[in-house]
Amino acid sequence: xxxxxxxxxxxxxxxxxxxxxxxxxxxxxxxxxxxxxxxxxxxxxxxxxxxxxxxxxxxxxxxxxxxxxxxxxxxxxxxxxxxxxxxxxxxxxxxxxxxxxxxxxxxxxxxxxxxxxxxxxxxxxxxxxxxxxxxxxxxxxxxxxxxxxxxxxxxxxxxxxxxxxxxxxxxxxxxxxxxxxxxxxxxxxxxxxxxxxxxxxxxxx
Amino acid sequence: xxxxxxxxxxxxxxxxxxxxxxxxxxxxxxxxxxxxxxxxxxxxxxxxxxxxxxxxxxxxxxxxxxxxxxxxxxxxxxxxxxxxxxxxxxxxxxxxxxxxxxxxxxxxxxxxxxxxxxxxxxxxxxxxxxxxxxxxxxxxxxxxxxxxxxxxxxxxxxxxxxxxxxxxxxxxxxxxx
Numbered sequence: 497x498x499x500x501x502x503x504x505x506x507x508x509x510x511x512x513x514x515x516x517x518x519x520x521x522x523x524x525x526x527x528x529x530x531x532x533x534x535x536x537x538x539x540x541x542x543x544x545x546x547x548x549x550x551x552x553x554x555x556x557x558x559x560x561x562x563x564x565x566x567x568x569x570x571x572x573x574x575x576x577x578x579x580x581x582x583x584x585x586x587x588x589x590x591x592x593x594x595x596x597x598x599x600x601x602x603x604x605x606x607x608x609x610x611x612x613x614x615x616x617x618x619x620x621x622x623x624x625x626x627x628x629x630x631x632x633x634x635x636x637x638x639x640x641x642x643x644x645x646x647x648x649x650x651x652x653x654x655x656x657x658x659x660x661x662x663x664x665x666x667x668x669x670x671x672x673x674x675x676x677x678x679x680x681x682x683x684x685x686x687x688x689x690x691x692x693x694x695x696x697x698x699x700x701x
Numbered sequence: 702x703x704x705x706x707x708x709x710x711x712x713x714x715x716x717x718x719x720x721x722x723x724x725x726x727x728x729x730x731x732x733x734x735x736x737x738x739x740x741x742x743x744x745x746x747x748x749x750x751x752x753x754x755x756x757x758x759x760x761x762x763x764x765x766x767x768x769x770x771x772x773x774x775x776x777x778x779x780x781x782x783x784x785x786x787x788x789x790x791x792x793x794x795x796x797x798x799x800x801x802x803x804x805x806x807x808x809x810x811x812x813x814x815x816x817x818x819x820x821x822x823x824x825x826x827x828x829x830x831x832x833x834x835x836x837x838x839x840x841x842x843x844x845x846x847x848x849x850x851x852x853x854x855x856x857x858x859x860x861x862x863x864x865x866x867x868x869x870x871x872x873x874x875x876x877x878x
Contacts, residue, residue, distance in 0.1 A: 507866045510813050511836040516725045519739065520717070521746050523710055529747035598772040599752045599765040602849025603830045606772040610779060686791075687827070690850045 541586050548582040551575075564643050570636030577628040584624040588617050608687045611680050618677035626666050633662065712753040716766045717746065723837055724770055730821045730833050731774040732781075741777050748773045760846070767834070767847045775826035789825045792832075792861045813870055820869065831858050 521529070552575045559571040598606060637659060707715070717724075728742040752769045778789075790798075821832055827848060834844040841855045850858070 507813075507817060507870050508836050508838060510810055510817060510870075511726065512838070513810075514726065514729075514814050516722055518722075519725060519742055520721065521743065523713070523750075525743075526713065526747055526750040529743050530751055533744070533747060597755075598748060598769045599756060599760075600768075601772075602768060602847060603771045603775060603827055604849030606768075607775055607827055610776065690827070690854050 544582050564639050567639030570639045573635050574632030577632045580628045611684050615677045615680040618673040621673040709753040713750045720766045745770045745773045764846050771830045778826045792828050796865050832862050
């Protein structure tokens with residue numbers, strides 16, 4: 497199953513005879529490492545929820561402070577939207593490849609699945625990231641316009657510029673994600689060309 | 702009497718003994734930083750151990766080990782690319798790059814190894830898998846099974862790899878000509 501022996505001074509020989517540290521791991525170390533990996537995932541998810549929770553606490557405070565029903569609804573919807581985004585980020589954002597699957601699929605298929613997952617995440621950014629934040633934002637703005645805080649001069653102008661800027665940021669985020677998704681699609685197409693047109697099924701374990 | 706089915710620990714032990722050095726070389730090719738490399742190697746070992754819970758023996762142990770190791774290492778490269786601005790290239794682009802001097806392999810093996818490592822680390826993950834498998838001495842059929850690249854494409858890639866290596870790494874007998 498291997499090529500004939502490489503010449504003593506060929507690149508294969510240089511590669512195979514390199515000095516190594518000879519790192520070995522005992523079964524206990526391996527189990528510890530596997531548990532550490534699981535904990536890392538749990539902590540990463542927890543950090544995202546804590547950050548969202550901090551923002552929601554702030555919204556909750558504002559919700560309690562304001563007397564206007566529409567503004568209150570805005571803060572409530574914004575909190576719900578944010579929670580949804582964080583939940584989706586945890587669900588879609590990280591790779592779900594299990595080690596046993598890594599042995600079942602080839603490098604190409606594994607790489608392709610990962611690129612596809614990232615592409616879909618970027619392509620659907622309206623559905624899970626930008627979209628859920630809009631209802632809260634709109635209702636909040638309506639509430640602000642209704643209550644029209646007296647301390648702001650030229651409220652109408654400031655309000656319009658502020659919202660135009662927010663809309664610009666939303667469109668910009670969407671465009672950047674679309675561009676990144678197209679780039680990933682090109683990489684997927686390159687991989688498909690390497691596969692030689694055959695659709696691969698997971699190989700036996 | 703039926704032979705006893707190897708346990709997850711038995712399979713891991715066998716894999717670590719047989720392919721331990723190849724896995725260490727693989728980790729070197731995917732990560733230049735010594736600390737990160739150690740981490741990556743441990744991740745590969747942990748993934749291997751966990752993977753053997755689902756190993757049914759329908760492909761060879763070697764194919765399984767290389768697939769898991771390559772896939773863990775490729776994920777590592779993809780994750781690192783988000784913070785690393787160095788652009789990775791394909792074999793075609795690497796072949797068309799000029800300006801690097803040729804290393805005489807026998808004259809300075811350590812320097813040659815460093816150059817070889819630098820060359821591998823510039824490649825995209827899948828191309829890296831092919832060149833590594835070639836350097837480990839695997840044949841085209843095995844490389845195809847591990848990487849999922851069609852036989853014809855593997856053959857073309859190996860041919861290209863040989864051309865790149867021949868241009869950049871001169872073997873001693875060429876000196877005498």
